[in-house]
Amino acid sequence: xxxxxxxxxxxxxxxxxxxxxxxxxxxxxxxxxxxxxxxxxxxxxxxxxxxxxxxxxxxxxxxxxxxxxxxxxxxxxxxxxxxxxxxxxxxxxxxxxxxxxxxxxxxxxxxxxxxxxxxxxxxxxxxxxxxxxxxxxxxxxxxxxxxxxxxxxxxxx
Numbered sequence: 001x002x003x004x005x006x007x008x009x010x011x012x013x014x015x016x017x018x019x020x021x022x023x024x025x026x027x028x029x030x031x032x033x034x035x036x037x038x039x040x041x042x043x044x045x046x047x048x049x050x051x052x053x054x055x056x057x058x059x060x061x062x063x064x065x066x067x068x069x070x071x072x073x074x075x076x077x078x079x080x081x082x083x084x085x086x087x088x089x090x091x092x093x094x095x096x097x098x099x100x101x102x103x104x105x106x107x108x109x110x111x112x113x114x115x116x117x118x119x120x121x122x123x124x125x126x127x128x129x130x131x132x133x134x135x136x137x138x139x140x141x142x143x144x145x146x147x148x149x150x151x152x153x154x155x156x157x
Contacts, residue, residue: 028043
C-alpha cells in the first residue's frame, strides 16, 4: 500500500489550519496598523503559528510531490505535461505558488521582528501575510476548478 493517500489527506486537512492561522495573523496585524496598537507577544505568536504551520505544510507537500502519480507522470514527459492543465497545475503552478507564499510569510515574520517601531512591525507583517495568503488561496486546488480536490480529505476512501 502506498503512503501517498495518507500524506495527501494530511496535506489537504492542514490547509484549513493554515487558513485559520492566516486569518488570525491578518486580523492581528491589520488591526494593529488600523488602530496604532502596541506590538504584543500575541501579535508575534500569530505570525509564528502561521509560518510554522506553513513550514510543516511545505515539508508534507514535498513528500506528496515526490510520491504523486501526477508529478511522476509529468516528470516523465515534461513538455507534454505543460500542455495538460492538471499536470501543469500540480507539477509547477501549485508548488511554485505555495513555495512563494511560504517564503513571503517567513520574510514578513522576520521583518516584523526586526522593525524599529510597532507600526513597522504590524505593517510589514500585514503586507507579507496578505500577499502570502492571496498566493495560498490562488494555489489551492479548490473543488470548483476543473482539476480541483474535495474540501475535506477522503482519508484513503
